[in-house]
Amino acid sequence: MEKRELGHAVIVAAIVAGMLAANEVARPQNWTPVGLYLYWATRIAIEAGLFLSTFQALFLAPQLSRRPVVHGCLAAVISFFPFVLAVTALDIVLGLPELDLSIGGPATPGPRLLPFAQELGYLIDNHLVLSLLLWCTIMFTRQPDIRRHPANETAEEIGARPPEKKGNATQTNGFEKKSDLEAGPPKLLKRLAPDLQGQLLRVEAQEHYVRLVTEDGNSMVLYRFGDILHELADIPGMQVHRSHWIADICVGRVYRQGHNLRISARDGETIPVSRKFSAQVQRRYETLFQKK
Incomplete structure (x- = not known):
């Protein structure tokens, strides 16, 4: 991935983080606006970083690099699960309610598959939209000027x-x-x-x-x-x-x-x-x- 493509992707991710923070209506108690913006900047940085690194790694498979749509979709799918795990861990560390866990309170033993499945459904639209924006940014950056051949020459x-x-x-x-x-x-x-x-x-x-x-x-x-x-x-x-x-x-x-x-x-x-x-x-x- 070229520096110009990466730079444009970073700009898009920063704009998305700012818009999400500005439109957050359920701000956690005792959180300042600065803390809210830092939270969304960190969360979007994790998400964008996972997608872009996965997208770049898939260039090792030539058959995928020849199909930009499949390439982008596969990068979004592969990076989704690490993103959910990372965001869940981030929220737990910050004391936000995740997977029915209460920091400092009693924890119910056993796996929490259903809450995790709900978390997947809750975050999938966020991830797909951001992945689409980043993919479109990369494709737009690579779009060249189109030139035609002379009429009588193949x-x-x-x-x-x-x-x-x-x-x-x-x-x-x-x-x-x-x-x-x-x-x-x-x-x-x-x-x-x-x-x-x-x-x-x-x-x-x-x-x-x-x-x-x-x-x-x-x-x-x-x-x-x-x-x-x-x-x-x-x-x-x-x-x-x-x-x-x-x-x-x-x-x-x-x-x-x-x-x-x-x-x-x-x-x-x-x-x-x-x-x-x-x-x-x-x-x-x-x-x-x-x-x-």
Whole structure:
């Protein structure tokens, strides 16, 4: 999760905490307004922290990161039970009535499953609304500018066409690379954090997201793969699969695995080559093709 997304989520959580505290009608006895605001700030911080940390942890499962709605729903469900336990413990420590417990008074022995089930039902709407607000904030922050293709050119043709020769160029890996002053970074790369705006190596499509891999790291961005191919038209490289674009400088070697081609990228990943682009890949990277 980028710093900008986290910052926006913190702002939303702070606004929610302030609104809940301002509209609290049943303030506990002997509580000052400052104490009430601190209570809701702590409670919302716990809730938001659990959701955001769960949301970030789920990025380890690529199949979830490709489905933002499922990703957000699962993060809300997983973080709900720890949130209820944490808030229940917080209320008990502060002396608020929870699970039929009375601080300092006699306690009835035995489990309190029914009161805990009631607590789940009481807190679920609060958690779902806050999770939805945080998820929408993250998605809105990631929303890119949408650009259209030229009318007579498909996304595949844009990604597969060879780079044009103009101006001064340097030789890298046997392929021409335009100077930084002439080509410049794609507009999308400028939206990344400054520590990720290095040389673009490859792009991988994952449903509504694209993973941008640069020399400095990688980041998931909400973007259409076809639109980013248009932005990459001036960078030496090509689309090799319906979900993969790779820069010339990132190609380590090309080899055949069974009946399919594979590209060994310089960042350590193996990129599949679809049959549609097989002949183009062999011609473009002929010097890197290993027949055996």
